[in-house]
Amino acid sequence: MSAHPTTSRFIDNATEALADPQLQRAMTNVRSGFIDKRAAVAAKLPEFEALRDSARDIKNHALAHLDLYLERYEANVTASGGHVHWARTAEEARKIILGICHDVGAKTVTKGKSMISEEIALNAALDAANIVPVETDLGEYIIQLRDEAPSHIIAPAVHLNATQVESDFRRVHTHLDADRDLSEPVQLLTEARQVLRSKFLAADVGITGANFLVAETGSSIIVTNEGNGDLTQTLPKTHIVIASLEKIVPTLEDVSQILRVLARSATGQEMSVYTTFSTGPRRAADLDGPENYHVVILDNGRSSMLGTAFQDMLRCIRCGACMNHCPVYHAVGGHAYGWVYPGPMGAVLTPTLLGVDKAGHLPNASTFCGRCESVCPVRIPLPKMMRHWREAEFERHLSPATMRSGIKFWAFFAKRPALYRFATSLMMNVMGWMGRDKGRFSSLPLASGWTDYRDFPAPQGGTFQSRYEARRKSTPNNGRAA
Amino acid sequence: MRLVQDKSGSRAPRVGLFVTCLVDLMRPSIGFAALKLLEQAGCKVEVPSQTCCGQPGYNSGDRATARDLAEQVIRSFSHCDYVVAPSGSCAGMIKAHYPELFADDPNLAPKAQALAAKTHELISFLVDVMKVKSVDASFDGAVTYHDSCSGLRELKIKTQPRQLLGTVKGLTMVEMNESEVCCGFGGTFAVKYGEISNSIVEKKTGNITESGAPTLLAGDLGCLMNMSGKLAREGKAIEVRHVAEVLAGMTDDPPIGAPRVSAQS
Amino acid sequence: MSAREEILSTIRRSLGVTGQEKPRLDTINERIASAPRGLTVARGQLPHAGQVALFKEQAEATLASVVDVDSYQDVPAAVADYLRQNNLPAQLRIGSDPRMAGLDWGKTAIELSHGPSDGHDLAGLNHAFAGVAETGTLVMTASADNPTTINFLPDHALVVVSAKDITGDYETMWSNLRAQYGKGQMPRVVNWVTGPSRSGDIEQVILLGAHGPRRVHIMVVKD
Numbered sequence: 021m022s023a024h025p026t027t028s029r030f031i032d033n034a035t036e037a038l039a040d041p042q043l044q045r046a047m048t049n050v051r052s053g054f055i056d057k058r059a060a061v062a063a064k065l066p067e068f069e070a071l072r073d074s075a076r077d078i079k080n081h082a083l084a085h086l087d088l089y090l091e092r093y094e095a096n097v098t099a100s101g102g103h104v105h106w107a108r109t110a111e112e113a114r115k116i117i118l119g120i121c122h123d124v125g126a127k128t129v130t131k132g133k134s135m136i137s138e139e140i141a142l143n144a145a146l147d148a149a150n151i152v153p154v155e156t157d158l159g160e161y162i163i164q165l166r167d168e169a170p171s172h173i174i175a176p177a178v179h180l181n182a183t184q185v186e187s188d189f190r191r192v193h194t195h196l197d198a199d200r201d202l203s204e205p206v207q208l209l210t211e212a213r214q215v216l217r218s219k220f221l222a223a224d225v226g227i228t229g230a231n232f233l234v235a236e237t238g239s240s241i242i243v244t245n246e247g248n249g250d251l252t253q254t255l256p257k258t259h260i261v262i263a264s265l266e267k268i269v270p271t272l273e274d275v276s277q278i279l280r281v282l283a284r285s286a287t288g289q290e291m292s293v294y295t296t297f298s299t300g301p302r303r304a305a306d307l308d309g310p311e312n313y314h315v316v317i318l319d320n321g322r323s324s325m326l327g328t329a330f331q332d333m334l335r336c337i338r339c340g341a342c343m344n345h346c347p348v349y350h351a352v353g354g355h356a357y358g359w360v361y362p363g364p365m366g367a368v369l370t371p372t373l374l375g376v377d378k379a380g381h382l383p384n385a386s387t388f389c390g391r392c393e394s395v396c397p398v399r400i401p402l403p404k405m406m407r408h409w410r411e412a413e414f415e416r417h418l419s420p421a422t423m424r425s426g427i428k429f430w431a432f433f434a435k436r437p438a439l440y441r442f443a444t445s446l447m448m449n450v451m452g453w454m455g456r457d458k459g460r461f462s463s464l465p466l467a468s469g470w471t472d473y474r475d476f477p478a479p480q481g482g483t484f485q486s487r488y489e490a491r492r493k494s495t496p497n498n499g500r501a502a
Numbered sequence: 503m504r505l506v507q508d509k510s511g512s513r514a515p516r517v518g519l520f521v522t523c524l525v526d527l528m529r530p531s532i533g534f535a536a537l538k539l540l541e542q543a544g545c546k547v548e549v550p551s552q553t554c555c556g557q558p559g560y561n562s563g564d565r566a567t568a569r570d571l572a573e574q575v576i577r578s579f580s581h582c583d584y585v586v587a588p589s590g591s592c593a594g595m596i597k598a599h600y601p602e603l604f605a606d607d608p609n610l611a612p613k614a615q616a617l618a619a620k621t622h623e624l625i626s627f628l629v630d631v632m633k634v635k636s637v638d639a640s641f642d643g644a645v646t647y648h649d650s651c652s653g654l655r656e657l658k659i660k661t662q663p664r665q666l667l668g669t670v671k672g673l674t675m676v677e678m679n680e681s682e683v684c685c686g687f688g689g690t691f692a693v694k695y696g697e698i699s700n701s702i703v704e705k706k707t708g709n710i711t712e713s714g715a716p717t718l719l720a721g722d723l724g725c726l727m728n729m730s731g732k733l734a735r736e737g738k739a740i741e742v743r744h745v746a747e748v749l750a751g752m753t754d755d756p757p758i759g760a761p762r763v764s765a766q767s
Numbered sequence: 768m769s770a771r772e773e774i775l776s777t778i779r780r781s782l783g784v785t786g787q788e789k790p791r792l793d794t795i796n797e798r799i800a801s802a803p804r805g806l807t808v809a810r811g812q813l814p815h816a817g818q819v820a821l822f823k824e825q826a827e828a829t830l831a832s833v834v835d836v837d838s839y840q841d842v843p844a845a846v847a848d849y850l851r852q853n854n855l856p857a858q859l860r861i862g863s864d865p866r867m868a869g870l871d872w873g874k875t876a877i878e879l880s881h882g883p884s885d886g887h888d889l890a891g892l893n894h895a896f897a898g899v900a901e902t903g904t905l906v907m908t909a910s911a912d913n914p915t916t917i918n919f920l921p922d923h924a925l926v927v928v929s930a931k932d933i934t935g936d937y938e939t940m941w942s943n944l945r946a947q948y949g950k951g952q953m954p955r956v957v958n959w960v961t962g963p964s965r966s967g968d969i970e971q972v973i974l975l976g977a978h979g980p981r982r983v984h985i986m987v988v989k990d
Contacts, residue, residue, distance in 0.1 A: 034698050049971040067808050074806045081798075087778045087786050088795045096951065106771040158977055159968035177968050185969055205969040213978055220978070221886050236799045237953045247964040247979020250919050254956070265774065270795065271802040276937040280808070287967065291902040293829075294979065295959035302955055306909060307862075308883035308916045309955050319774045326781035347684045351701040385695050387688025387702075388561060389651040410563030419563060423690065427559050431567040434523070434553040435574065448527050452762065459761040460734055469696025474703065474731035477528065477759035484521045484530035488537075488549050 025374055027358035030381035037352040046179050047350055050172075054344035057288020058395065068284065075278045076399045079335040082235075082268050083326065089235040089268045090317070096238025100300030102313040110140035113318050117142065117227070117260055118149050120314055124258050126151050126224035132242060132249035133157035134229030135173050135338060136262050136318060138360040139373065142227070153227075154219045156248035158212050165192050171354030171362065174286050174340040179353045182208065216248070226252035226310070230263035231338065232278070233315070236271040239299045240315060243282065243292045250296055259298070259310040264318045266334040272297075278337060281397035286339040321372050329408045333368050335398040342392035342402060348385055357382060364392035368405040376412050380419075383409035422466075445486040452481025515632075517545040518582030520575070520621075522592045523554045524723040529758065532723060535750035536588040536624050542750075543632040550578040555587075556603075557595040561689055565603065572600055576613050584631070585621040588746050589722050590653020593623040598656045623653055624746060625721055629662040636669035639751035644674045646715035647745070648706070648729065649682045650722035663721060663745050670748060678713035680705070687728040703732045711738060717757075719745040730759040799951075804938045811901040811935025818900040818935045823987065825903025829962030830975065831983040838990040839870060842927055845986050847875040849925060850890060853982070860884050860891035860921055864912040867894060867927065884920035891921035895928040897940045898987075902961055905985065906940055909956040918958055924980035926960070929988050 026033060037043055062068045082089055094104045107113035113136075121129065129146060131137065131153055143164075146153040155164040159176035163169065165188045170176030177185070186202045189211055202208055228249050230240040240261045242249040253259045269275045283289040302309035325334055343349040343363025354362035359379070361369050367382040376383075383406035392402045413419045433440045455461055455478025463471045470476055517540050521533040540547045556571035575596065579585045587593040597618045604610040628634040645667065653659040667675055686692065686702030693699075706729060710718055718733070718740055720726050730742035741757040756762060768776070779786050811818060823833045836845050850857055857876045861867060872879055884891055893913040897906040905926055909915045918924060934940045948954065964979030975981055 031695070031697075034695070038697055038701055046970070053967075053971040065808070065810070067806055070806055071808075078805070084782065085791055085795050087775050087782070087784070088791060090775065090778075092795065092799065100953070106769070106774055108770045108773060112770060156978065157968070158966045162968065175968060175971070178971070180970075182970050205972050206974050208969055209966060209974045209977060213976065216978060217886060235795075236802065237951055239953055239957075245964070246966050246977035247919050248977065250915075250958070251978055254915050254919065265778075270798050272941045273802045273804050273938050276941070277805040279937075289961075290825075291829075291904055291959070291961040293960065293962050293964055295904075295961075297953065297957040297959075299953040299955060305911045306914075306955050307911050308914045309909060317774075319770075319777070323774055323777035323781060326778060327783060328781070347686065347702045347705075348695075348698055350705075351698050385691070385698065387651070387684050387686060387691045387699075389684035389688070390655040391651075391682075391684070394655055407561065407563065410561070411565055412563070414563030414565075423562060423694070424564075427562050427564050427567060430554070431559060431564075431571065434571055437551045437553050437574070440553045444527050456762040459756060460731065460759040462735070467693050469693035469699070470731070472696055473700035473735065474728070475734040475759060477727050477730050477734075478762070479528045480530055480755070480762065482530060484526045484533035485549065485552070487530050488533070 025359040025378065027370060027374060027379040027382060030356060030358060030385060033356035033358055034352040037356045042181055042184065043179050043353050046181050047353055050178060050344055051350055054288065058285060058341060058344070061284045061288045061290060065284070068281070071277060071281050072397050072399055075281050075337070075397055076335060078269065078274045078277060079398050082270055083266065083331065083334050086265065086268060086326065089270055090265060093233055093235040093238055093268055096235070097300065097315055100238050102238065102300040102315060105314060105316045107316055107318045110320055113140045113262060113316050114142060114145040116316050117262065118145060120258065120260055121146070121149070121151055121225050124224060124312065126258070128152045128154060128219065128223050129225045129227055130154050130156050130220055130223040130252045130256065131160070132226070132228035132244065132252040133160050133176065134227070134262055135360055136229050136264055137227065138170065139320065140262070140318070142262070154216070154223070156216055156220065156252055157244070158209065158246060161212060161216065162188060169355065169360070172340060172343060173338055173361065179355065220251040220255050223252070223256045225258045225260060226256040227260045227262060228253050230261050230267055231282070232269045232275050233263055233267045234272060234275055234297070235268055237299055239297045241275060241295065241297050243279070243295050245293045247294050250294055253298060254309055257310055258312040258314070261315045262318065263315065264320065264322055266322050282337055282339055285341040285395065285397040325372060330368070330372060330405060332400050333405055335400055336365055336369070337398060339397055341395040341397065345391045345395050347387065347389060347391070364402045364406070368402055368409070371409050376409055376416070377418055380409070380413050441483065441485050445483045448479045448483055449481050452479045454478070514544055514546045516583040517547050518579040518585045519547050519549050520552060520555070520579065520585050520587040520592065520596070521549070522587055522589045522723065524727070525588060528727065529723060529744070531752060531755045532588050532744045532746055535744070535746040535752045536586070538750045538752065539624065539628060539637070539746060540586060542638070543628055543634050545632065548582070550582070552578055555592045555595045557592065558689060560595065560599060560603070569603055572603055572614070573610065576600070576610065576617050580613060580617055583620065584627065585617065586624050586627045587621070588624040588744065590623045590650050590657050590659055591722050591724060593621055594652035594656035596621040623657055623659055623721065625666060626657060626659045626662045629665055634666065637666050637749045639749055640671035641673040641748050641753065643672070643717060644676050644715040645717040645719050645748070646676050646678045646710060646713040647681060648678070648685060648718065648720040648725060650720050650725045651684050653721055654682055659721065666749050667745070673748070676713045676715045678709045680709050685725045685729050687724045689724065692728060703728055707732045707736060707738070710740060716740055718742045719748060721745050726758050734759050807938070808901060808936055811899070813900070813935060819930050819933050819987065822898045822900040822903055822933045825900065826962070826985055827903070829903055831903065831962050831985055833985045833987060836986045836988045839866060839988055842867070842986060842988065843870055843872045843875045843877065846892065846925060847877055849984050850877070853923065855889050855923065858888070858890065860888040860917055862893060862911070862913045862917060864894040867892070883914040884916040886920045888921040890923040890925060891917040892925040892927065893917045895926050896932065897943060898928045898933040899937055899940055900933055901936050905960040907958040907960060908944070908954040910954060915956050915958065918960060919979050922976070922980060923982045923984065925984045925986065927986050927988060929990065
């Protein structure tokens with residue numbers, strides 16, 4: 021799914037999304053659920069704002085020393101008996117992972133939720149190599165059944181309603197009694213638990229992402245509520261971690277600071293149910309745990325973001341708060357964005373990974389309301405980054421010609437105040453006169469995007485500057501009353 | 503109107519009124535309301551030659567045009583003690599973004615900083631700088647208030663309009679749900695992504711209607727035109743005005759989007 | 768050039784460094800060595816009795832059940848109570864933690880199975896390394912004594928935590944862990960467990976018992 025981005029048809033995607041009543045109903049859960057919960061939990065912690073600053077500073081420090089912390093991390097993973105692999109591109113990462121799976125004769129692979137594995141289109145590669153990937157996060161499992169991509173970075177099935185999930189379970193779990201009752205969500209959960217339990221136990225390899233990589237100890241961290249990530253990485257003989265290189269954090273204390281803002285920003289919990297710190301394969305004295313522990317560190321464009329206007333984006337801890345609060349995301353959902361990363365963080369990151377020529381709509385489809393930045397736990401200036409993309413498009417003549425010429429036309433007058441005053445006064449008198457009876461226009465040339473849906477108020481007529489000037493000239497004391 | 507000297511006898515602050523292109527072109531009465539409020543507060547107001555703050559170009563990625571227009575504003579207004587705009591969006595452009603626009607220009611950077619430091623949105627200027635505690639106005643009925651995004655998030659405008667509206671005789675304030683959520687205007691966004699913009703403004707008009715207030719106020723004309731246009735298309739009778747009009751007691755003009763001339767013959 | 772070399776050199780080029788600069792190396796060595804604690808959250812900064820009380824309150828808020836147990840000797844009976852109250856058979860999966868092994872399980876009717884869980888256990892018990900009062904979080908460390916699978920596979924996860932091992936915040940817990948394992952050393956896995964398994968993936972309704980245990984029952988031993 022993720023191998024074929026549809027970012028360039030964002031407007032068509034949005035139209036479909038807006039016309040989809042199931043999706044629109046599902047999206048109301050985002051507005052009422054995530055937003056209120058985050059606000060409530062933030063209010064309960066007096067240090068919350070200061071912790072956002074702390075998290076930002078820790079990530080900035082880590083990024084400024086990323087090369088050194090990566091080397092230290094690698095050394096510590098190796099010392100604990102693990103293996104570190106480096107992948108420049110998505111293709112290299114896939115090859116490494118397939119190679120490990122092949123070496124251990126893997127037939128089935130369980131997967132914890134990993135946006136990086138979506139980014140590198142891992143499941144399709146596993147399928148092609150006759151290795152069966154089984155998504156175990158409930159939301160990921162559901163969308164795997166539907167051959168869909170995730171529509172949110174932490175709640176992959178947020179675009180679905182329970183009735184849709186029920187019909188998918190009935191369609192796929194044909195070994196179960198057709199008359200069973202699945203009308204309650206908890207029944208769906210129980211069924212998923214049963215079905216996936218046997219897959220967990222049978223898997224040859226478990227693949228997870230990592231929320232963080234700790235340099236001090238060579239540990240990888242996963243954060244889940246379900247426990248699926250833990251079953252994925254504990255039961256099979258081989259555990260593979262796939263993580264992008266900006267996940268590095270220096271110490272256990274540093275990651276604890278960031279963990280305090282992660283769950284609060286994501287789901288409104290004070291702490292997720294399972295936060296797991298893994299360091300290498302099983303030790304001589306361990307009775308369970310994987311025998312092989314591999315970490316694949318992925319670059320895929322991040323190393324080139326350092327030192328640029330987009331470096332701040334590398335602070336992202338993948339909490340999803342930005343999309344939870346975004347009015348555009350609420351309107352169209354995650355699939356409209358056309359690739360792995362939706363919402364504001366997707367609008368900034370996707371052009372880096374796919375190219376601004378393919379993903380240019382994403383940073384443009386924003387009102388710059390700033391709500392995303394106001395809730396980002398690591399204070400990424402998301403609208404500013406989106407504006408940078410618009411500047412890049414403008415410089416490369418990728419923005420639509422009509423818009424470029426529109427701005428130039430406006431600028432021609434705006435740079436010539438006397439001409440501007442003359443022309444605008446004239447035009448507003450005409451427009452004002454044309455709209456005087458109704459007070460508004462229900463259609464306007466060149467502005468169908470506006471008038472297809474709403475009226476356009478008519479101007480009062482004249483302009484402030486012309487009226488002010490007239491008043492000033494006609495009143496003693498230069499227009500000011502005594 | 504009272505004398506322009508303030509009570510302490512020191513020179514009245516010289517305020518350059520930046521009316522904004524939307525107010526200039528679409529609804530001059532907001533400019534006159536701003537003028538009245540500033541003079542009542544004891545300011546000496548002038549209206550330097552002006553066109554646009556440069557935000558449309560800035561947000562479209564055309565930094566060169568934005569800089570040209572910004573430079574014009576800096577030149578026209580730098581002699582003022584304060585620059586005041588009846589718009590959080592344009593005041594925010596000058597205050598929050600002019601310094602960044604000229605960060606690498608050793609000549610204009612200090613001038614941009616200086617202008618940014620003395621630029622304010624109108625209502626917050628009255629309350630926070632001029633220490634206005636109340637206005638001498640009346641307005642019959644309930645109003646609801648939309649918190650425009652730039653004003654709210656860039657300039658922290660929230661309590662000030664409510665404070666002054668609370669002193670308007672006869673006025674009751676009814677808060678709508680999600681007053682801080684974007685109205686979907688976003689400048690060119692409303693035209694370029696009209697269908698999405700419509701979805702966002704539809705939620706907003708739903709909240710406005712649910713509040714039960716017959717009048718909608720806000721501090722930004724772009725937002726007001728967007729919400730007014732949608733309310734009209736939905737056939738709703740809610741009246742839309744800029745908050746300055748109510749605070750200045752200047753509500754004789756028809757509200758936004760209403761016929762200029764009475765329909766009666 | 769290997770992928771590793773290329774990635775590191777791209778990072779260095781982007782940051783405008785060679786990687787050999789002594790001040791940068793000193794900075795990271797210093798940070799790793801001293802592991803600065805960062806911002807302290809006031810909530811857990813209480814006298815120890817207050818921390819234990821806060822731990823219980825926070826854990827219950829995450830839908831774990833919590834009981835006080837006077838001493839280790841009373842643990843078998845507390846476990847038996849739990850199994851009975853939840854209509855569970857008198858069977859328990861357990862590791863070989865010496866604090867549990869020496870107890871008189873015989874006076875209960877509980878049939879103990881030792882070692883990692885294989886997925887067929889209804890109830891399992893591990894001894895926690897610590898509890899963190901700030902969020903009611905249990906800290907479980909992997910070892911032969913306390914196999915990780917016992918934390919995740921059984922439907923009912925019973926956990927014993929000693930009151931003296933409850934800290935106010937995570938940072939204090941890490942200090943204690945380093946004291947036991949050595950600086951830079953970790954057990955294979957440290958699990959922070961905060962309540963029973965749950966998912967909100969169906970219409971954002973929170974449901975318990977996703978893949979991990981449906982119930983977490985914490986016995987705080989005062990001993």
